[in-house]
Amino acid sequence: MKTSRLLSFDLVIPCDAEDEDNLLQGINSYRQVQKLPPLVKNDRAMCLSDEIAEQLEDKPCSSTYGPNVLPGTGPQFSDYPKLLSKCDIDANHTKDGVILPVCVPKLVPTLVLTNYTHTPYAKYLNNSIYTGAGVGSEDNWMVLVLTTNTPGGSFASGTNLVKPLVGVLVSSLFMGLIVVS
Template sequence: MSSLSSFSIFGVFAIAFLFFSSPVLSKDEEDNLLQGLNSYRQAQNLPPLAKNAKADCIADEIADDNKDQPCAVTTAKSNVVPSRPSQITKFMDYAEKCKVDINTTTDAIVMPVCVPKLVQTLLLANYTHSQYAKYLNDSRFVGAGVGSEDDWMVVVLTTGASGGSFEGSGTGSLVASVWGCVALALLGLMIGDFERL
């Protein structure tokens, strides 16, 4: 009986490992890449890139959308070139889902890379020995979001300026504006009632 219960416990752990190991490995790969990029920047006498949670969310969304694209894309319309958020067709959807004010993304840069099995040395080389290096060497970029899915890794670089910080929420700003208008309307009604007295 004890061997049966030992087998059951082992089975539960094995199943749990299968279900939870992939996302953990994915996040480890993302963290390792960010660490490698920061080592590269340190060698260039630049400050490290701080992790930006909203840029992380955007990077995850872009990587997820690209997961079915093969790595061997070499056409002029390839997804493996740096782009501004405004050049990405579904960026408004990503911004809404990640609660990012679109006005805080204009200075950002999106850098997708496709490497089979996300081999770390190849990933790092794809960022530091390619057209992406000029952005990594640019001191305006102070933050990064990193996302991965299958063979795709996406790095989103953010700036410290309001035009590239990924801060704020378009929805929150709209709600604040609506409440501001409601408050002014109520104040107007109250003043009108007060003048009648």
């Protein structure tokens, strides 16, 4: 009962640009009750959650999406690789993460939080492997992306190591051409 009482506190989440931050705050309060560390914002997961929310924006709320669907069986995006690229995320760094979309008309704050904490999605929130999060919303859709601190779930960029290396190689080649000339 203690958990229910703490989750039923008057969480005031206005439906505006602060929706995502307030949802993350509510989820972290939930995790605190579960004696789990808070989720920290992950910029690339934030980007991806925004992109997915935009993709879902015009889709109606239905039983096809949301917490009644196992992650990975819900909305499928043919341009998922493009979304990852747009957010500078290497697909190899997403396999341990999870994307949790919910649809709540008018994004009623308490209902959005309940859709994460009192549904099958709660098992992900209760899992200490998840350490980071990104939250995005559009219209009736809220998308939570959970990340890990493992290479397979960090949502890291695969290009960060390549770009500087290419720059060094090009610079070295250019310097070699100057010296030889």
